[in-house]
Amino acid sequence: MEKNWLAQIQWNTDGLIPVIVQEQGSKDVLMMAWMNSDTLLETIELGQAIYWSRSRKKRWHKGEESGHFQNVQGVYLDCDGDTLLLVVEQVGAIACHTGAHSCFFQELESTSLPFGWKELSGVRK
Amino acid sequence: MEKNWLAQIQWNTDGLIPVIVQEQGSKDVLMMAWMNSDTLLETIELGQAIYWSRSRKKRWHKGEESGHFQNVQGVYLDCDGDTLLLVVEQVGAIACHTGAHSCFFQELESTSLPFGWKELSGVRK
Numbered sequence: 001m002e003k004n005w006l007a008q009i010q011w012n013t014d015g016l017i018p019v020i021v022q023e024q025g026s027k028d029v030l031m032m033a034w035m036n037s038d039t040l041l042e043t044i045e046l047g048q049a050i051y052w053s054r055s056r057k058k059r060w061h062k063g064e065e066s067g068h069f070q071n072v073q074g075v076y077l078d079c080d081g082d083t084l085l086l087v088v089e090q091v092g093a094i095a096c097h098t099g100a101h102s103c104f105f106q107e108l109e110s111t112s113l114p115f116g117w118k119e120l121s122g123v124r125k
Numbered sequence: 126m127e128k129n130w131l132a133q134i135q136w137n138t139d140g141l142i143p144v145i146v147q148e149q150g151s152k153d154v155l156m157m158a159w160m161n162s163d164t165l166l167e168t169i170e171l172g173q174a175i176y177w178s179r180s181r182k183k184r185w186h187k188g189e190e191s192g193h194f195q196n197v198q199g200v201y202l203d204c205d206g207d208t209l210l211l212v213v214e215q216v217g218a219i220a221c222h223t224g225a226h227s228c229f230f231q232e233l234e235s236t237s238l239p240f241g242w243k244e245l246s247g248v249r250k
Contacts, residue, residue, distance in 0.1 A: 027152035075233035085229040104210040108200035
């Protein structure tokens, strides 16, 4: 495989790049994860999201335990080459390990004191 | 100001957190940037996005030079507290320093060889 496109990516000092994951259709931002060059290549070859787990320090095929795979619909690189945007079909509509649709289910309530993170409820979560 | 909500954030070893920026309405992912606790506080107090520029190592009030300010509509924290999602009204509909609407205007063409990053054109960019 021609890999010039891979060399255009600005990996961080750990050899990783942050990956924003957006659901096709709803356009909801589901999560953020990280990839190294191996897992990015594998993601593209397989057509499903495979990340690098920084906490477990290992390859992580998203959905391997939950069944909530992410089928890749598009891969985008930002202007300075140091962030990826992955557009996916989210199997089961659940991206978060908590069972939530999106990992971003805590909204900052800052219109009255005390400020705090408030969980979204119902369909928004 | 009560700041317990600030203590719930998992800052990285540089005291920063990645911030995904999404446009209200279109739900387009516009860019990714970074904040420290000072710029996050200032963002919330001002109601406009203020980041920490890692390359320039300084506070960066988005739009201060271009006029393309980002008016904050919502702030969300992810499940493990280490990534923020900022929903904004993008003044001028231009978020990228290149003049593009979104920084993610390079799409990976991987259906035929050679693979490569292809710039989106027209309204998609």
